[in-house]
Amino acid sequence: MSVSLSAKQVVKRYGGVVALADGNLEVEAGEVLALLGANGSGKSTLSKIITGVVAPNEGQLHLDGKLVSFSSPNDARKVGITAVYQELSLIPDMTVMENIWLTHEPRTLWRVNKAAMRRGTRDLLALFDGTISAGLTPDALVKDLPPDERQIVEICKALSHQPRLVILDEATASLDSQQVQRLYELVQDWKARGMAIVFVSHRMEEIRLFADRATVLRNGRSVGTRDLANTTDSELVEMMIEGAAQLGERTRAPLPDDAPVRLKVSALRGARLRNISFEAHDGELLGIGGLHGQGQSELLLALFGAIPFSGSVVLSGKSVHFRHPRQAMACDVAFVPGDRATEGLLLSRSILENLHLPSWAKFGTPLKMDRARADAQRSVEELQLVAESLDALASSLSGGNAQKVVIGKWLLRSPKLLLLNDPTKGVDVGAKGEFYQLLDKLRQSGAAIILYSSDDDELIGLCDRVLVFHDGRLTAELAGDQVTRANLVTASMGAHPAAQPQ
Amino acid sequence: MTLLRRLAQMNPALLALLLAVVLFFAGGLINPNFVNVNQAINIVRLAAFLGIIAAGQTLVIISGGEGIDLSVGGVVTLAAILVFRFSGGDTLGLIPAGALALAAGTLIGVINGLGVIAVGIPPLVMTLGMTGVIQGTILVVTQGQLIGSTPPIMAQLISQPLILGIPGVVILWLALGGLMWLLLERTTYGKQLFAVGVNRTTARLSGVRVPRVVITTYALSGFLSALAGVMLLGFTQTVFLNLGGAYLFPSIAAVVVGGTVLAGGKGSYWGTMSGALVLTLIDSLLRAAGIEQAYQSIILGGILLALLSIYGRQHRLRQ
Numbered sequence: 001m002s003v004s005l006s007a008k009q010v011v012k013r014y015g016g017v018v019a020l021a022d023g024n025l026e027v028e029a030g031e032v033l034a035l036l037g038a039n040g041s042g043k044s045t046l047s048k049i050i051t052g053v054v055a056p057n058e059g060q061l062h063l064d065g066k067l068v069s070f071s072s073p074n075d076a077r078k079v080g081i082t083a084v085y086q087e088l089s090l091i092p093d094m095t096v097m098e099n100i101w102l103t104h105e106p107r108t109l110w111r112v113n114k115a116a117m118r119r120g121t122r123d124l125l126a127l128f129d130g131t132i133s134a135g136l137t138p139d140a141l142v143k144d145l146p147p148d149e150r151q152i153v154e155i156c157k158a159l160s161h162q163p164r165l166v167i168l169d170e171a172t173a174s175l176d177s178q179q180v181q182r183l184y185e186l187v188q189d190w191k192a193r194g195m196a197i198v199f200v201s202h203r204m205e206e207i208r209l210f211a212d213r214a215t216v217l218r219n220g221r222s223v224g225t226r227d228l229a230n231t232t233d234s235e236l237v238e239m240m241i242e243g244a245a246q247l248g249e250r251t252r253a254p255l256p257d258d259a260p261v262r263l264k265v266s267a268l269r270g271a272r273l274r275n276i277s278f279e280a281h282d283g284e285l286l287g288i289g290g291l292h293g294q295g296q297s298e299l300l301l302a303l304f305g306a307i308p309f310s311g312s313v314v315l316s317g318k319s320v321h322f323r324h325p326r327q328a329m330a331c332d333v334a335f336v337p338g339d340r341a342t343e344g345l346l347l348s349r350s351i352l353e354n355l356h357l358p359s360w361a362k363f364g365t366p367l368k369m370d371r372a373r374a375d376a377q378r379s380v381e382e383l384q385l386v387a388e389s390l391d392a393l394a395s396s397l398s399g400g401n402a403q404k405v406v407i408g409k410w411l412l413r414s415p416k417l418l419l420l421n422d423p424t425k426g427v428d429v430g431a432k433g434e435f436y437q438l439l440d441k442l443r444q445s446g447a448a449i450i451l452y453s454s455d456d457d458e459l460i461g462l463c464d465r466v467l468v469f470h471d472g473r474l475t476a477e478l479a480g481d482q483v484t485r486a487n488l489v490t491a492s493m494g495a496h497p498a499a500q501p502q
Numbered sequence: 503m504t505l506l507r508r509l510a511q512m513n514p515a516l517l518a519l520l521l522a523v524v525l526f527f528a529g530g531l532i533n534p535n536f537v538n539v540n541q542a543i544n545i546v547r548l549a550a551f552l553g554i555i556a557a558g559q560t561l562v563i564i565s566g567g568e569g570i571d572l573s574v575g576g577v578v579t580l581a582a583i584l585v586f587r588f589s590g591g592d593t594l595g596l597i598p599a600g601a602l603a604l605a606a607g608t609l610i611g612v613i614n615g616l617g618v619i620a621v622g623i624p625p626l627v628m629t630l631g632m633t634g635v636i637q638g639t640i641l642v643v644t645q646g647q648l649i650g651s652t653p654p655i656m657a658q659l660i661s662q663p664l665i666l667g668i669p670g671v672v673i674l675w676l677a678l679g680g681l682m683w684l685l686l687e688r689t690t691y692g693k694q695l696f697a698v699g700v701n702r703t704t705a706r707l708s709g710v711r712v713p714r715v716v717i718t719t720y721a722l723s724g725f726l727s728a729l730a731g732v733m734l735l736g737f738t739q740t741v742f743l744n745l746g747g748a749y750l751f752p753s754i755a756a757v758v759v760g761g762t763v764l765a766g767g768k769g770s771y772w773g774t775m776s777g778a779l780v781l782t783l784i785d786s787l788l789r790a791a792g793i794e795q796a797y798q799s800i801i802l803g804g805i806l807l808a809l810l811s812i813y814g815r816q817h818r819l820r821q
Binding site for chain 1: 701711
């Protein structure tokens, strides 16, 4: 089984917008090619063209040296090309096995062969043995699975087509580090068997782990392909972002010892939280780490009054128990949710309405729209938001800009306690840098910030202290020099890093 | 093709208004007497009743969550019957009877809202069930006998020319149009209503009390339907058990033709007003063409289906 695919000068336009101006890539059997680029650089469009999801306006695709064109994902699948997407293509109300075998169910003469389907599913899931919970069975409903296991089902679905070329489009974003490691082992096996893999990711660390070569896209054009072994991160970043080579050294003033306590949580319990106690100070950036789905999001939601909990919470010296986000907001608490599209934005409404959704009441009745616009305009400039106008729909924004709107609506309220649920997931490097500066500014203005991040580098680079979660418990509190990758990983597995020599 | 495409990209509310103007002048081709000022006023007067009922429907549909109010017809009938029965046929009696009708409509809306958001009954089922309850209530109130009378002042205020030859109901409708614009575009409730229609999780995580917004919306729908019922009595001068029923399907159609998206979160009342004009014009045109009653119903139903399918397609194009 050997395969080679090349895309040459592929162009895709949506109306007047050019999504891909000059897309080129070549990938061969036995290698992993990374597709790199900032949000909106055309990575997704190029991978969708290769898999037949979108038809290009111009350009050529060659498979094994022969010119091909796909009019549907099914066409591409027939010749052995499938993709695993970050935005999952699973049907929530169907079972794991029904999803995996959808449209190519094993059949007996006259009906679907459920036994074969179940067997096939078990074999596929066995690839991830040890990294998945007992709840992930062929007959489990997809809607009952956590995000990481849904992603694994998505990967199994692609594998069920026995592809020759697989595109992993941000397929690692929801996986924990063990699962990523397992996927890496699988990819090695695929390579050995002559498969070709295209790997799309924002995480440099994973790109280095998985890929042999990288093709970089910028503003819809392929700007070059490099061997990763002899190319540095900053060289790649420079290719991705014109003229923005340095990511910047963050200079951080140490937290004064007498910083007042903004938040004191004692013995907090909830559906997935067991006996959580900690403090957060004014001007402190408190990180929360650990594997995915260990209760980090639940803690933030509970503190914001969005889900029920028991235990004591003292905010600004007053004992509080929020039962609705509205009450938390009245005490200057803000929450930036993890999923922009489903929790953070009103996609089909304007930027203006998104920014002011929590704050309309302060503009009186009838609403003083001039003042609302002026406020929003100022915040847009402060955030360096790139948008056509305040009236542009939130759905027209790129990932980084959309996230700025989600954050901007809370900055407009000058929060004293800011809760962030993995805010940089799927945001490009440039926007991340701006976002970090924003956090720093807020910190300096005296706000307490609690940041859950699935990216260890972010926790190490940004936070004064890091709380590590495992299975709904706090397993470690790391401060200062203790915030190291080794300690984070150890604690996230549920062990005590303090017991380990540094 | 390009013209069609350009039309499809236009603001649907504007498109509906344009369609209304085109239909009006098309009426002249069928019957030259169709195009004159009196006829125009008459059509706007007829459209006003539908437009007022559809105001509540617009709010409910914008609120999303499969929101729809099938009890508007029942509320219209109930409100008209309450005024007819309890006003005693005089001006002074109109005030308590009118207040009773509006309160009854609002109460029905609140119960609809509670059923939908607190109990979790799908709006379609909740409001359809409510229609049955209302019909029963009407029988209890009337004991099966529709006795009563209409205060004469109502005819003067509503259907006869009030200012510059324009009937009161039209002036009231225009005023309602202004108020609805204010409500949707210039109040916190309006902004939160759209947010609830688009994404309830986002709305809640931004501090919106979603249940309160939904209950308020159904309550407003009940109130506005009751208001329409009182108005309609001033026009018909009498009541019958199915007075409002005929307005149910057109009230939904007017909202959709006016560009409000059935999935919620997007729409306007001036679009609905244009939609009400379009539907009333189609109805009047069919009458003017001298088509038999039964065939009129068949053709009107067909046109509504065609319009709704066109708007459904346009919605997909936009996504």
